[in-house]
Amino acid sequence: MEGSRTPLLPSDLPESTSSNNTGSANFHAHGIRGWSGIQGLKKRGHGSRSWIQIDPLGNTSVVELDKATIMRHCSLPARDLRLLDPLFIYPSTILGREKAIVVSLEQIRCIITADEVILMNSLDGCVVQYKSELCKRLQSNKDQSDDLPFEFRALELALELTCSSLDAQVKELAMEIYPVLDELALSINTLNLERVRRLKGHLLAVTQRVQKNISWMMTVTWPRCT
Numbered sequence: 001m002e003g004s005r006t007p008l009l010p011s012d013l014p015e016s017t018s019s020n021n022t023g024s025a026n027f028h029a030h031g032i033r034g035w036s037g038i039q040g041l042k043k044r045g046h047g048s049r050s051w052i053q054i055d056p057l058g059n060t061s062v063v064e065l066d067k068a069t070i071m072r073h074c075s076l077p078a079r080d081l082r083l084l085d086p087l088f089i090y091p092s093t094i095l096g097r098e099k100a101i102v103v104s105l106e107q108i109r110c111i112i113t114a115d116e117v118i119l120m121n122s123l124d125g126c127v128v129q130y131k132s133e134l135c136k137r138l139q140s141n142k143d144q145s146d147d148l149p150f151e152f153r154a155l156e157l158a159l160e161l162t163c164s165s166l167d168a169q170v171k172e173l174a175m176e177i178y179p180v181l182d183e184l185a186l187s188i189n190t191l192n193l194e195r196v197r198r199l200k201g202h203l204l205a206v207t208q209r210v211q212k213n214i215s216w217m218m219t220v221t222w223p224r225c226t
Contacts, residue, residue: 052119080097106126108130133157
């Protein structure tokens with residue numbers, strides 16, 4: 001990242017935010033790299049969402065941030081942040097920008113910079129696993145030299161977990177499909193045909209998602225944050 005940043009401490013927040021126990025920003029005193037120039041975070045319901053910040057040492061903090069703050073901090077256009085909106089469904093995408101990488105892979109939606117990951121806060125299993133595994137890897141390797149830059153390590157894990165999730169979905173469908181096909185071979189009826197049709201639709205949807213992921217991964221130019 002270009003330029004220096006000052007740590008974001010609880011005193012940087014408006015009084016109403018730091019005094020509210022519900023929906024407030026939680027900060028861990030572990031040296032989380034902060035955000036400069038934040039003037040009054042908006043309350044939930046006024047465009048703010050809950051995000052998880054993860055630094056290169058594996059320390060985390062939960063903060064409430066609005067789109068304007070993220071756009072200023074990461075130098076991102078508004079259209080890039082639409083990919084992270086949980087209300088919309090977009091194909092898996094990775095966008096490389098000058099100061100950040102925008103990642104939207106299945107349920108893992110985050111912004112990766114040279115010195116932090118800003119992860120959409122969610123109770124989804126993939127998101128929880130990504131946060132837990134990334135912190136574990138960063139903390140276990142903090143005393144070891146690693147040639148792979150921080151942002152690539154974060155991106156690598158997102159891709160790894162996405163592939164594992166898709167693979168698990170395919171295996172789950174396969175375990176469900178084979179018994180149904182066996183029943184169809186023994187008895188061709190409306191119920192069995194409907195079950196096969198439904199499972200075929202699920203399998204086709206997963207296959208298309210996998211093919212789309214492979215196609216753009218083969219053509220994308222992998223970015224490096226500055």
